[in-house]
Amino acid sequence: MVFYVTMFFQYMSQYIKTRLQYRSDLIVEFFSDLMSQAINLVFILVVFGHTQLLGGWSRDEIIFIYGFFLVPYAVFSAFFNIWDFNERYIVRGELDRILTRPIHSLFQIILERLELEALLGAVTGLAVMFYAGTRLNLQLDWFDPILFIIFVIGGALVYGGIFVMLACVSFWADAKTSLMPMMYNISNYGRYPVNIYNTVIRFVLTWILPFAFVGVYPAAFFLEKKEWYIYSFLTPVIGIIFFALSVFLWNQGVKKYRGAGN
């Protein structure tokens, strides 16, 4: 375990060194991220120019949910940068190299593909939550920060679990898939209150592709929506279940992996 932690910090410091070499890239990337977040907010603001409530949720509540969503999403993007797992590791045979390393293969890939600058999105998210929270007069209890961290980790694990599982598909089917962008689009559903969708989609977002646990469910706790509390507290449970499942699937896949030939 200690070994894993030291490895993590080793890779992290290397990563920071390389990124700081190209500072202008970093700034540009940061601004374009900020821009797409701003556009999502503008969308919400414009929509609420025409309605008071969205499925019973007010403008500031929706903004708060979006702000919350940005935090686990930032954590996920920083650590689970496995969009191109198939091309990069399977097709090019890089996975052979990974498997010779002394740490768990999934962990090794996570370390190699860190994208820590994505964490800046969490700062934006916190700012958005703070703005909306102030307008809603939300009270901060002593346990809120702790639960917040637990929910964020839970949400990030939900995301991570789903995308690791998608990456695992490449172990069995070597065809190029566009499943990842599709999943990204589905994940956008989780940013809005699930009660605006029909029952089928709501069920899918809760139990099958539980993206609702990244945005609306955990955020509902801080918004003091009592009827959703059960789901809020399920966030870490679902996160752990899905992530454990994905690691299990990964291990199975690695066992099955035969290399891409030479």
Added chain:
Amino acid sequence: MDKYLEMIRIRFLMMLAYRTNYYTGILIYGINIGAYYFLWTAIYSGKEEIQGLSITQMTTYVAISWMARAFYFNNLDREMAMEIMEGKVAVELIRPYNYLGMKTMQGLGEGIFRLFFFSLPGLIIVYFVFPIQITLKPSVWGLFAISILLSFFINTQLNLLTGITTFFLYNNTGLIRAKRVVIDLFSGLLLPMSFFPGWAQGIMKFLPFQGISYIPSMIYTEGFTHQQAIQAIGQQFIWVIILLIPIQILWVIAKKQLVIQGG
């Protein structure tokens, strides 16, 4: 002229070879349309109409603007950036054609491919899933066809402009991404311009973005009267002409700069 037509054909065939990618593409667009469909249903919740559009019109608007996007959308800016960064553009420049014209034709080949293999089947699927209204008036279809062709040109011109900036910026991936999100919002893809507050609409009138998505979609959903539609198409046409100017100027400067770099 022949060589440009040939370029359209080649691109079309190239896309045809990789058509499996498009089946999932249709699904992705379907998912997006679905997300916005539910969102809009919740926004309307009982209201007869907002800004002159009924809920059916709104659903149609969402569906048609995503399907039109499949036609006008292309990655020419990214392709150009790659070619410029890798130095391939030098070879392209000595070939006996206009580089920018050729890029446009490639984009058109791609667009025509997607129109037939993506938008049309996609629209049929969407028709059965969501309550949209497919118009049968030939005049609406005619105006819509002209309008999306002009959308294609405006969007492509903006892509070419972004692509040319690679000559000056070296790394413009951030700019390319930023341009895409700006176009998604200000073109009217995510929501009609008429939903924006008045002052924002005032500013948007002086920008080319709404010619990309808002105008064709409003024509199709008949949110515009016939008179308005013709006026809007005229507006699109003017933008196509205006945008030629900065492209030409930047292109001339860029070529000069390229020569200096090459020594």
